[in-house]
Amino acid sequence: MTARPARGVRRTVGLTLGVALLLTVLGAPLGLLWAAVAPDTPVLKTAEGAIYATPQPEQPIAADGWFSLLGLGFGVLTAIALWFLLRRRRGPVGLLAGTLGGLGAAVVAWQFGRRIGLSTYQRLLETAPDGQAFTKPADLRAGGLDWLVVPHGNLLLPAFGAAVTYTLLAGWSRWPSLRPEPEPYAAWPPPLAGAGGWGVGPAEGLSSAPVDRPARSAAPEPPGPDAAEPPRG
Template identity: 65%
Template sequence: MEYAAGYPLAQPVEPDLPRGRAVRLALLAVLAATVLGVPLGLLWAALAPDTPVVKVTDGAIYAEPQPEQPIAADGWFSLLGLGFGVLVALALWFLLRRVRGPVGLFAAVFGTFGAALVAWQVGRRMGLAGYERLLESAPVGQALSKPADLRAGGIDWAFGVLPLPHGNLLLPAFGAAVTYTLLAGWSRWPSLRPEREPGAVEFSWGSAGTPAPPAAPEPPAPGAAAPPHG
């Protein structure tokens, strides 16, 4: 029992995890969140509209001067990614209570960032191979539909070797970081986990349902007067 100024400090209900096990749990959470980027990308590809293009000599151009479909694709990815980040942060906060804190925040941020990368690649490649085949064989002037892709986000390469993600590709990690930080800031427990109140009495379900039998009366001492009978 720890004490501060003569008073016992509240202790977490669940003991701390060993550091190695906490790191392994965080890595598994990162992997699980990254894998969830596959259905996220499929959902984005289903909701984001294709962009109408026209075949030209050296590729394809937009069929309209300022098409709205690329903006809609960016908007859908931003909304889905932000909501995904919030949900992952909530899930990790409530399911992995024993790794709350910097380790849990690490898992939420890197897991949602990995999911964003997977969702982007999965979503943009849905129908891309078929579109490229049609583009190669179509005559000049043929109208085609180009699958959704990101214009407001992606990865730039600094010095040709250092990847720098930017734009709405970072929104899932941003949503997860903000949500997890707010949950930690609003927590009533300093350890971020449920704690026992100092001096609280613990009850178990077995003992709470069955009252303890009354103690048998002690026999009278030798030579003691017998109690009067009514």
């Protein structure tokens, strides 16, 4: 009796962590997509290091914006996929797996995307002469990790999108348990065609349709004048 609940809890925890790990791995292609669409920032090499080529460049803001949009879309699609793929596990398992997976995917996407072209940038920063112009790969300014473990800023958007979307799907579900249930009237026989509509037709003798009332029996005619009177007591 006690082994079965413990086995069920371990299976649930394992499924939740497994799905969260799979979503975390999917952060790598998300980072590739972010690095492909986010613009690089033009910089100039000086004696003190690299400076922006323009006083107020727009490329760092665009990089943050692209990461926010892609991360939020990733979270929404993740919640929809978990809702339909884990039909029998709808509820806390899907919500927790989507939230944890969104956090992990955001960190992986950030670290993976920002390192694309970073080695070339660092090499030019060390070897290029002063005054040479080159570009810096995309990075985040509105997000990061506190104490190297806690994400903040737009790194939270994938988990936020997954949690909100999954909660909305649960709120719109027509089943109280969130899992598909048999319809209460699925086992009833279909209505038969006939004058009665629902139920048994007139062939079986039962019908809900109105029927003609039976005619009254004729009243007896009064006796004639020559008729004999009935005997009296």
